[in-house]
Amino acid sequence: MIRDASEADFGVITEIYAHNVRHGTGTFALEPPSQDEMMASFRTISGMDLPYLVAEESGRVVGYAYASPFRTRPGYRYSIEDSLYLAPEACGRGLGKLLLNQLIEGCRARGLYSMIAVIGDSENGPSIGVHRACGFTVTGSLPRAGFKFGRWLDVVFMTRDLLPPVDMPEGEGWAA
Numbered sequence: 001m002i003r004d005a006s007e008a009d010f011g012v013i014t015e016i017y018a019h020n021v022r023h024g025t026g027t028f029a030l031e032p033p034s035q036d037e038m039m040a041s042f043r044t045i046s047g048m049d050l051p052y053l054v055a056e057e058s059g060r061v062v063g064y065a066y067a068s069p070f071r072t073r074p075g076y077r078y079s080i081e082d083s084l085y086l087a088p089e090a091c092g093r094g095l096g097k098l099l100l101n102q103l104i105e106g107c108r109a110r111g112l113y114s115m116i117a118v119i120g121d122s123e124n125g126p127s128i129g130v131h132r133a134c135g136f137t138v139t140g141s142l143p144r145a146g147f148k149f150g151r152w153l154d155v156v157f158m159t160r161d162l163l164p165p166v167d168m169p170e171g172e173g174w175a176a
Contacts (some may be wrong), residue, residue: 002102005052005149007039007062012061013054016087025121026085026114026155028146049060050080050173051106055095062090065099067107069174070116077173078113084130096130103133108162111171120146122154136160 005013010161016033033041045052045068051068063086082103084096107115117131122141132138136158144152 001056002098003056005042005054005066007042007056009061009064010035010039010042012087013042013064016061016064016085019088020085025148026119026124026127026144027088028120028148028153030148039070047090048176049110050174051103051110053099053102053106055090055099056105057090062087063095063099063176065096067102067103067112067115070114074175077175078111078169079116080107080112080114080174081116081118084127091126096126097133099132100130101109104162110174111163111169112173113163113165113169117156117158117163119156119158120153124156128156128158131158131160134160164175 014032014035017038021027021029021032042052045066050067053064054061055063063084065081065084067080070076070081082100084100086096104115117136119127119131120166137160138156139159140157142155145155146153
């Protein structure tokens, strides 16, 4: 089941992210943030009326996804960046695709025009694959942009339109 995240979910959300920090290259963080830091980010994102979702199985959160501003300058207000993390036991079962598709729909309903994935590690096949399956295309890369686990890592940029391009967008995007 996919649903909106709540503050009660942040013990597990913090654990999921900490595992990805310690064992993965999808994030270039070297130390996991505290639960309070994770909740502060959630409150900021929720305050902007951007979606923050969890995947739940048998009453337990096993993954999460959220949208945040791609950049904070107002000219970027119609573009958002997605973040998606799964617990190890939830990988490879289609939950990432379910989360990402629902996140896309939530952002589309919010009047946002473009979603950008900033994927750590060009060898991160699962993340690149789920984004491709959800309509994203690779639009660029930054070679050796990060260093983690004793090796250089590339960053892959993937994008997808959420709404058809227009000359003058409606609404205020995430700045509303």
